[in-house]
Amino acid sequence: MGRLFGTDGVRGLANRDLTAELALDLAVAAAHVLGEVGSFAGHRPRAVVGRDSRISGQFLESAIVAGLASAGVDVITLGVVPTPTVAFLTDALGADLGVMLSASHNPMPDNGIKFFARGGHKLDDVIEDAIEARLREPWERPLGADIGHIQANGIAVELYETHLLRTLPNHLDGLRVVVDCANGAASAVAPAVLRAAGAEVIAIHAEPNGLNINENCGSTHLEDLIAAVLEHGADAGIAHDGDADRCLAVAADGSVIDGDHILAILAIGMHEAGTLAGGTVVATVMANLGFKLAMQQHGIAVVETGVGDRYVLEAMKAGAFALGGEQSGHVVMLEHATTGDGLLTALHLLARMTATGQSLAQLAAELVKLPQVLVNVRNVDKAALESSAEVAAAVAAAEAELGADGRVLLRSSGTEPVIRVMVEARSSEVAQRITDQLAQVVQSALPLP
DSSP: OOOSOBTTBEEEEBTTTBOHHHHHHHHHHHHHHHHHTTTTTTSOOEEEEEEOSOTHHHHHHHHHHHHHHHTTOEEEEEEEOOHHHHHHHHHHTTOSEEEEEOOTTSOTTEEEEEEEETTTEEOOHHHHHHHHHTTTOOOOOOOGGGSOOEEEOTTHHHHHHHHHHHTOSSOOTTOEEEEEOTTTTTTTHHHHHHHHTTOEEEEESOOOOSSOTTTTOGGGOOHHHHHHHHHHTOSEEEEOOTTSOOOEEEETTSOEEOHHHHHHHHHHHHHHHTOSGGGEEEEETTSOHHHHHHHHHTTOEEEEEOSSHHHHHHHHHHHTOSEEEOTTSOEEETTTOSSOOHHHHHHHHHHHHHHHTOOHHHHHTTOOOOOEEEEEEESBOGGGTTTOHHHHHHHHHHHHHHGGGOEEEEEEOSSSSEEEEEEEOSSHHHHHHHHHHHHHHHHHHSBOO
């Protein structure tokens, strides 16, 4: 059996892989482990629990809350909120533990459980492994008044909105913005906070019904957002995923502004303002080579990490850096948040537009991206990737052909049963050809056992 925790919590098909029983057991184990590492020392433990809009979140929330309360943890339920809201309120409310129920950008039938420690930080691998090891162990159950209390927090979103607006360096007056809420957790808060910041807002896919989250919308399906930006003559479009920890954008001309562009725009702005700690930005191995070249041109150093905003955050904390992110749109602004926050990112991206008087396309032009092709190779043995001599030889040959004008990256997905093959080159034709060749080698060399 593989590790239960992936790169971003525990995910699976709700009610088959991710059951109410598993959710309850994880909540109990998390309460025990975090209590032992000192989070609950000297006071009655408290947790906050939120979820995105998918229907399975209702029964999973009930299971999580039941598990925590049965372990003696007082629980504050937040309802449908973005993931960064849970992280923020875990810290702001002095909670010992935060839990978010979401499968992010995954389809509606999936769901997931993300844990946050005191201060709103994602758990490291050691703590996750300890939680997994403690599942279903015998334990002494609290009784009477020692059982956890449960209450709802009706002002959670307002607290979060106020926090976001306080981070803004300037207002968004004069901007017309389309925001795609993915029929997810941002559906109410994203339009509200953009309007409060001064923007004229057109909201699309902001009517969640429990079943339509991420369905042909949001950060993984930008077609409707592009069309709406062009139709309404908007200055920019903003796309979130189901739990709103991501932000992608669309310029007025309909061009896509991905996480590399956004990270570059924010890094350059912070560097000019003297707020980019260490003159450094943290990015993952998936960042386009053009991003690194653009940062070099502006005198900004780049620290690379593995894929996942938790690893970006770890590197930021280790180096005392202020900004990091991923091509997928996870951006961490450590001065204001402990995790990727799509709404925070959108606000600061749009604020850069109003501060400079430049369009989003003009700001994004600082980064000239190399053509990049990414292929997901399915039904292969992920565990054998590192030990395959055949795959290693194919990668070496590809790297020799590309030289300094490109790069190759193969990695196993932490959330899906696939191996990702990514190639960058000076031309899209070369990138596509080498990607196809490597994908064929992976498919043939790594059959499932």
